Every structure is written in structure tokens, then in C-alpha cells.
Amino acid sequence: MRISDILIAAGLLTAEGVRTAATHQAEQGGSFCDSLAALGIVSQADLARIVDYAPATPATVAETGLSERFLLDLLVKVMHAAGCEALSEIAATIKLPFQIVSQLAKEAARRDLASAAAPRDGKALWDTRYVLSDAGRRWAVDALAQSQYIGPAPVSWTAFKESILRQRAANQTVNWQGIQRAFAGLTVSGEFLEQLGPAISSGQTMLLYGPPGNGKTSLALRLEQMFDDLIYIPHAVFVDGCVMRVFDPSLHRPIIVNTVSDDTIVSIRRGEVDDRWVPCRRPFIVAGGELTMEMLDLRYDQASKFYEAPLHIKANGGCLLIDDFGRQIVSPTALLNRWIIPLENRIDYLKFHTGKSVEVPFEQLVIFSTNLDPSDLMDGAFLRRIPYKIEVKGPTREEFHSILQGLAARHGLALTDGTFEFLVREITEHRGCELANYQPKFIVEQLLAASKFLGREPSFDPRLLRFAIDNLCVRSGGGREREDRLPTLAEAA
Numbered sequence: 001m002r003i004s005d006i007l008i009a010a011g012l013l014t015a016e017g018v019r020t021a022a023t024h025q026a027e028q029g030g031s032f033c034d035s036l037a038a039l040g041i042v043s044q045a046d047l048a049r050i051v052d053y054a055p056a057t058p059a060t061v062a063e064t065g066l067s068e069r070f071l072l073d074l075l076v077k078v079m080h081a082a083g084c085e086a087l088s089e090i091a092a093t094i095k096l097p098f099q100i101v102s103q104l105a106k107e108a109a110r111r112d113l114a115s116a117a118a119p120r121d122g123k124a125l126w127d128t129r130y131v132l133s134d135a136g137r138r139w140a141v142d143a144l145a146q147s148q149y150i151g152p153a154p155v156s157w158t159a160f161k162e163s164i165l166r167q168r169a170a171n172q173t174v175n176w177q178g179i180q181r182a183f184a185g186l187t188v189s190g191e192f193l194e195q196l197g198p199a200i201s202s203g204q205t206m207l208l209y210g211p212p213g214n215g216k217t218s219l220a221l222r223l224e225q226m227f228d229d230l231i232y233i234p235h236a237v238f239v240d241g242c243v244m245r246v247f248d249p250s251l252h253r254p255i256i257v258n259t260v261s262d263d264t265i266v267s268i269r270r271g272e273v274d275d276r277w278v279p280c281r282r283p284f285i286v287a288g289g290e291l292t293m294e295m296l297d298l299r300y301d302q303a304s305k306f307y308e309a310p311l312h313i314k315a316n317g318g319c320l321l322i323d324d325f326g327r328q329i330v331s332p333t334a335l336l337n338r339w340i341i342p343l344e345n346r347i348d349y350l351k352f353h354t355g356k357s358v359e360v361p362f363e364q365l366v367i368f369s370t371n372l373d374p375s376d377l378m379d380g381a382f383l384r385r386i387p388y389k390i391e392v393k394g395p396t397r398e399e400f401h402s403i404l405q406g407l408a409a410r411h412g413l414a415l416t417d418g419t420f421e422f423l424v425r426e427i428t429e430h431r432g433c434e435l436a437n438y439q440p441k442f443i444v445e446q447l448l449a450a451s452k453f454l455g456r457e458p459s460f461d462p463r464l465l466r467f468a469i470d471n472l473c474v475r476s477g478g479g480r481e482r483e484d485r486l487p488t489l490a491e492a493a
């Protein structure tokens with residue numbers, strides 16, 4: 001993959017900019033990135049942000065960080081199990097440059113594991129086909145018995161750890177303007193944002209707590225918009241003699257690369273970024289009630305004989321939100337005991353099925369979100385290890401009115417002062433509930449559904465409001481519905 005493709009996907013470069021810079025490079029020499037900077041097409045700061053993280057494509061087997069024997073095993077497995085024969089197919093599968101794949105294929109031929117066939121008429125050298133011999137097929141079967149991993153070549157454990165430290169979430173620039181953009185459209189107090197900003201900027205653990213229904217999850221999810229950097233996540237990592245898969249298409253968000261096709265830029269088409277790494281947005285992973293202790297440990301498949309990285313390792317470089325903390329299958333104490341060292345020292349230890357352990361950086365922003373009392377979930381020792389504790393309170397009357405007014409206007413509903421006072425009094429005095437941020441949306445949706453059923457234009461009809469508030473607040477004590485009728489808006493005013 002080319003740096004130019006990544007810059008385009010990041011919105012920093014256009015196809016026309018690529019052609020302009022390529023022409024400048026051809027005339028003046030130097031690197032393509034030098035031409036981009038010299039022409040002012042991409043700033044030095046943006047180039048550094050993209051290029052500094054980008055892992056360089058290996059030129060030799062030694063530069064892959066893997067042994068020739070491991071790569072030969074992977075080569076013959078791909079040929080045997082995936083049916084790849086052309087060098088271009090093999091290279092696309094194991095994500096290594098053509099020159100390395102060609103070198104490995106020649107080594108396989110030297111060992112009588114495969115034989116080369118000339119490219120088909122009109123085909124280039126990289127379409128040279130290699131066919132496994134009987135010895136090659138036996139080698140492949142033996143290699144599959146050791147590990148059934150077939151796919152992109154892994155990166156070394158050292159390269160993986162270095163990438164985590166280089167791409168830590170705290171490297172993301174967070175400022176007042178950025179956080180305001182992220183929370184645009186929400187009714188959020190400036191005081192809350194002032195508390196939240198330093199917590200995000202530090203990259204340290206955060207606790208969001210407060211009564212239910214006030215948008216802790218919605219607010220936390222807005223933080224995803226703060227993470228606009230690109231980072232590189234490996235398809236897999238080689239560790240302790242085994243492969244550990246890291247990139248997860250269900251959790252990670254790879255950038256969409258549209259390769260610019262132009263003969264004038266062939267000189268920069270390949271070889272800039274190691275394809276074993278996937279350029280992604282910083283991960284934002286949410287774990288709710290389904291979280292178990294097993295998800296926080298290496299998972300070894302006895303049948304396939306390779307590992308799957310734990311959830312928090314996949315979140316490195318981004319954010320891990322533990323939603324509804326305290327309601328997981330795993331107990332809060334067990335989870336916090338598992339993470340007591342990582343939260344404090346930013347280091348975790350992964351244990352293999354062989355009993356061996358390895359150290360790995362723990363570099364993500366961990367957010368615990370709960371509507372339970374924090375003192376019921378953790379003791380002082382744990383609370384001390386969470387440096388940012390932010391209460392998400394219910395709305396003031398003014399904020400409640402602002403939220404309800406905005407929703408009403410969006411759906412063509414006329415909110416009068418009498419209607420508003422009636423709603424607040426009915427919720428707080430007659431039903432004994434606190435105002436909450438979710439209530440305006442709930443009430444408006446109820447009114448819209450009831451109006452649709454009755455075939456009416458949506459309105460704050462007193463009778464429909466009664467149905468909405470009945471659904472909003474459960475009567476305590478299991479008593480019968482009070483006999484006094486709901487007053488009309490005129491009477492309530």
C-alpha cells in the first residue's frame with residue numbers, strides 16, 4: 001500500500017495532488033513526501049502524523065522479523081490449502097512483497113518442495129506459477145498439523161510492542177475546539193466538557209457514573225469522534241512460537257483506500273507501507289454485559305493451534321468502554337483484580353497455554369460507565385487507580401426544556417410553557433421521578449406512535465401525554481391507578 005493512498009483515505013490528499021507531487025518528484029528528485037511538503041499540498045505535521053506511524057515494507061526475509069523456516073511453512077500451507085500457485089496470489093495472501101515471496105518460492109524449489117512453471121503468455125514475472133511436489137504436500141500437511149493459521153504473515157513481537165507505544169491513545173491531540181465539535185448537537189454543560197477534556201487528553205482511566213437515563217453511554221460513544229488519527233494494526237503477531245491474530249474486522253475500522261491509477265506515478269505505487277499492517281482509525285471498542293474473564297485472556301484454539309488476542313489488546317491505541325459496569329457476567333472485583341497492575345503500570349502479562357507469560361503494553365483509554373454507586377462496586381484502592389471520576393447528572397429544568405424544545409421542533413410539535421410545566425410537575429411531583437435526559441425523546445416518540453395509531457396529527461394532547469407518562473414511570477407499590485383524572489393543559493396551567 002502506498003502512503004499516497006493512505007493520505008487520500010485520511011482526507012489529506014486528492015488524486016490531482018498525487019499527480020502534481022509525482023511530477024515534481026520526477027523533475028526534482030527526492031521522495032514523494034518531500035514533494036508533497038515542498039509544494040504545500042500536505043503539511044509537515046500531517047505527513048509526520050501519517051508517515052511516522054507507517055511501518056516500512058521489509059526488503060528481505062530478515063527484515064520481516066520471522067525465520068525463513070516459518071515463512072516456508074506459511075508459503076506451502078497457502079499453496080496447499082488455499083490453492084494459490086501464482087506468485088502474485090501468494091503475495092496477496094501473505095501480504096509480503098513480491099521479491100520476498102519470489103525468494104521463498106525459489107528456496108522451496110531448491111528443497112524440491114515445488115517446481116516453477118513459466119508465466120502464461122503475456123503475463124509478467126509475478127504471475128510465475130509454482131506447483132507443490134509430493135514432498136511439498138507432505139511438508140504442508142506437517143506444517144498444518146503444527147498450526148492451521150493461513151493468512152497474512154505475522155509481524156514480530158518486538159515490532160508489535162513498539163507500535164503500541166508509538167501509537168498510544170495519549171498521542172492523540174485533544175483540545176477545547178475538538179471536544180466541542182465531538183459533542184455538537186447535544187445539550188452538555190461546559191463544566192462537564194471541562195472535566196472530560198483532560199481525562200481524554202491524558203489517556204488514563206475514567207469513570208462515568210450517575211443515575212440511569214442521563215446519557216452516559218451516549219456521551220462516551222461521542223468520544224469516538226475525538227479519535228481521528230490513523231494507526232496501524234497488524235493482521236497477526238508471532239509470539240512464543242505461535243501466531244496471535246490481532247486485527248478484527250468486527251471491531252477495527254480500516255480506512256477505505258481507493259488506489260489512484262496513473263502511469264505517471266508508477267514509481268511510488270508499491271513498497272511504502274508494510275501490508276501486514278492495516279491502517280485503521282483508532283479503535284473504539286464497547287463491552288457490555290457480555291464481558292467475561294475469558295475475553296481478557298489469550299484464547300488458544302486446540303484445533304487450529306493459534307491464538308486470538310484478548311479484547312483489551314485489540315483496543316490498544318484507542319478506547320475500551322466497559323458499559324453498564326457492575327452488570328457484567330464477571331464480577332466488578334474480579335475484573336478490577338485482573339486489571340489492577342495494567343491500570344496502574346500500563347503493562348499487562350499474557351499467559352500462553354504452555355505456561356509462559358510475556359509482557360505487553362496496556363495503552364488504551366479505559367472508560368467505566370455505571371449507574372450504580374461506585375462505592376458499592378469498588379473499594380478505595382481501586383478508586384485510587386481511576387484518576388478521573390466524572391459524575392453525569394440529570395438535566396436542570398433549563399436543559400430539560402432545551403432538549404424537549406429541540407425534539408418537539410424537529411417533529412413539528414408546538415411546546416407551550418403550560419405544556420412544559422405540566423410535564424415537569426407530572427413527572428417530578430405526581431410520579432416522584434427525577435428529570436432525566438432520556439425522557440424528552442421517550443415522550444416525543446410515545447406521542448408520535450400514539451398519534452400515528454389514532455390517525456391524528458402529532459400534538460401534545462393531554463390524553464396522549466398521560467399514556468406517555470404512564471409508560472415513562474412505573475407506579476410504585478403495585479397500587480391501582482389513581483382515580484383522579486389527568487387535568488387538561490388549561491387546568492394544569
